[in-house]
Amino acid sequence: MGVIGTANIAVRRIMPVLAAHDRVDLVAVASRDKARAERVGAVFGCRGVGDYAELVERDDIDAVYIPLPPGMHHEWALRALRSGKHVLVEKPMSDVYEKTLELMSTASELGLVLAENFMFLHHPQHAAVRAMLDEAVGELRSFSGSFAVPPLAPDSFRYQPALGGGALLDVGVYPLRAAQLYLTGELDVLGACLRVDEATGVDVAGSVLLSDDRGVTAQLDFGFEHSYRSTYALWGNRGRVSVRRAFTPPEELKPVVRIEQQDVVTERSLPAHNQVFNAMDAFVRAALTRGGPLAGMSAISRQAFLVDRVRRAARLVGDPKCRPHEALAADTGLS
CATH class of the missing domain: 3.40.50.720 (NAD(P)-binding Rossmann-like Domain)
Incomplete structure (x- = not known):
């Protein structure tokens, strides 16, 4: 390699x-x-x-x-x-x-x-959460997810539009990808807002509202100007399950999943895993066999399509040169 x-x-x-x-x-x-x-x-x-x-x-x-x-x-x-x-x-x-x-x-x-x-996809805590859904959540009503970090070094490429900077592409893609683990079909972007920094011209914070074909909604938040947060939650008719370190858990951390049902709150500690090794190992095995799950690229396409729709639908605020995107007033041709 x-x-x-x-x-x-x-x-x-x-x-x-x-x-x-x-x-x-x-x-x-x-x-x-x-x-x-x-x-x-x-x-x-x-x-x-x-x-x-x-x-x-x-x-x-x-x-x-x-x-x-x-x-x-x-x-x-x-x-x-x-x-x-x-x-x-x-x-x-x-x-x-x-x-x-x-x-x-x-x-x-x-x-x-x-x-x-997306290394977080290779941590077993998400499979463990899926196994809890029927018992702990029941019929899913809504998903929420947040990934945000404190301000980064001013010379970071994340503040340079020409290099693909911005919070949507850097941290926003995580809750977007997580939402696709639990919502079904092509997701509709019901609303989105990106706050653009006037000095750099990149989005530094944002929120997105999605819906799937069942009417399940997802509320997502992300940015570069927050206290650290890396979490998602699933809320249904039986209860709510939240994942506290969803996207970047240290390899020695035993993730804690919180289950809230009526008057009972339960916390389950899951085994520690090295998601970095798991992700690299999955790629290596796929490359050696020219196959395996990584050879199917539909998830890559869906993710890119969803990011594009968010960008097109988003209202841009904070920069006087920015206006709500043209997609608010015209068909994008991508739906």
Whole structure:
């Protein structure tokens, strides 16, 4: 495997797992700063190269992981696929729905594995919650989810529109993806609001209201200017179940699920799991067999489509240059 980029998530969380995985040979890491690539490579026992294209074209690499800013995902994922590499892209797959479709089409034509790195999906706590639904929740009435973090470093790509910055693509995609675990069919965007920072031009906070074909609603909130929150809850006719550390639980944490029913509140502690390892292992196994669950890309398409619909439907506030999106007054052609 090779790694295209030396982002913090790659160095701190992903590369240690890849370097230790018994079915992975971590060959090289690339950075436009060759000295940084060499320093990072030395830590993990692999080669550091100063050019993304050089890594993509290497004959001794079968697959790549791409932790670049979202605005760069499409270019380098497409080049990697066309070079015959399996590709694991940090979420979101790309910053534009049509670009995601092109990546999916290319991967399918070439028989390659293309995966979007939503690591939380690989933590067993969500399967445990699904198993509780009939008993603890009953008929689902509503879903709520929040993922927000305190303000980030001012020079972060997350505040740069050209690189695909903004809260929707960085943290908003998590509760959107979680909602799709429990709501059914293509979800309707009933309303959305994105607050745009005047200085940077990116959305720094937002809320979304969704509905599925049963009338179950989802209320989602996200942003870069909040105290940390990473949670979702399911509310039905029998009770309410809430997941406290839904998206980024530390590997040593035993997640606690809270169940509220009438006058009884129960908390269940679930086993600790390393969702980073689980996600990497799932990709490795799929790439080695050119199959498995990651080869089915309908979830990637649904996610990209939903993000696009949220963006089109959202009212933009906070920047005097911004207006409610044209989709409020015209058919987008995507429904």
